[in-house]
Amino acid sequence: MEKPRTLLISGASRGIGRAIAERALAEGHRLSLGLRDPAALAEGPLRETARQGTDRVLLHPYEARDPAQATAWVEATLARYGAIDGLIHCAGLFSRVGLLFPPGGEGEIEDLWRVNLMGPWWLTRAAWPALVASGDGRVITLVSMSGQRVKGSLTAYPCSKFALMALCQSMRNEGWDAGIRVTAICPGWVNTAMASQVTALPAEAMTQPEDLAALTAQLLRLPASAVPFELKINCVLEPC
Template sequence: MQTGFNAQVAIITGAASGLGLVIAHKLLNEGAYVGLFDVNIEALREEFIGNPDKEEFVSVDVTDPAMVEKGVEQIVARFGKIDILINCAGITGATNIKSHEVDPENMRKVFEINFMGSFNTSKAVLPHMLANGYGRILHIASIAGKEGNAGMLAYSASKAAVIGMAKVQGKEYAETGVTINALAPAVIRTPLVEAMPDTQVQYMTDKIPMRRCGTLEEAANMAAFIVSAENSFTTGFTFDLSGGRATY
């Protein structure tokens, strides 16, 4: 059966849990071959069974450029090309703290994973996409990157940087057949959010006009559209997934 992602090859980072896990299953179910990147390869093996012909497990620390490059080459060797990259790997870091209390080391760690990780993977896949004259890159950002969440300086600033990168990359490759966009969710019920203090989650949920968290399925559905061939005239854009919170 022909599907929207039939025979396309996708790389998804942070694929062992949360949004990355749900997006990966969606693309697999719709016909894609998927390179599953995560630091926890055992979790990947537990979460993905039954599709060995279409899955490639890759243990990757996205903050390590050499490891990322090697992982990308592994996917190209296995499946022959890369059509899609979705950057889901990310952390919140320490939350519910004021800026003067922020540990610089925590700030660096959050930026390394959230921003540099997305930079490293996009840098590695772009030459392959450019050679084929086609590609879709999606960076998972956050509404916090647009508006800032009090008590979450490192996370908010790192996601703002991700949005800035999507804008730059979208312009740089606009004539190549490669689109680069971002997705800015409000609170989505993921393990990452579940681990946050209740007060921080309540603070974020209270800002959503729909008065609820988004679901992983809602996020996966929008992500799938953004990286589809049908979404061909939008690049350098940050898509809203905020239950009405976004004002631009």
């Protein structure tokens, strides 16, 4: 790796986010991890490195529903590292709410919207001046194949992900001249807790979190002239 980056990573306590953070740590990057409960982070290289008191890993409280926490996390990261040149959005919620939801379903839809769309929006806005100052910023967002098409009766979740794809496009447009490059990663089934109830596909046949971590590591190495905007990754064949 030519140059280590200072990366903000949300959703790093488990699943895809944790795999991405662990790979980024192994690649030599400096990490600022936004966690709902930093004290509950499971044992492993992230917690161990943070415990050693080095400047490699900062653990900071972060609740995606609260824009003030996005600002506080960014400010703490700048106070520790003095710069931010990468932002990786992995935090998100899943929902099975359909089109004809029962009375009271509005609350779940609004919460999904707040976490899946507004969380990344608030955090990106807070980190934007630092990304511009870097001159070579990167924003990587875990979207989903549900941001590309709608399957079955799911409605609330894909609506939030389609909106997130639009946000990614807007970030790309806004940041292009400042050297910021944006990538939306759109996986299908990934072997995480979210997919644990899937019976039609064995876990070993799914995309693995480590595979997405490897792709993210490669994205961080690419020059601005070669960063793709959209990566669709699917472990099953779907009609085009």
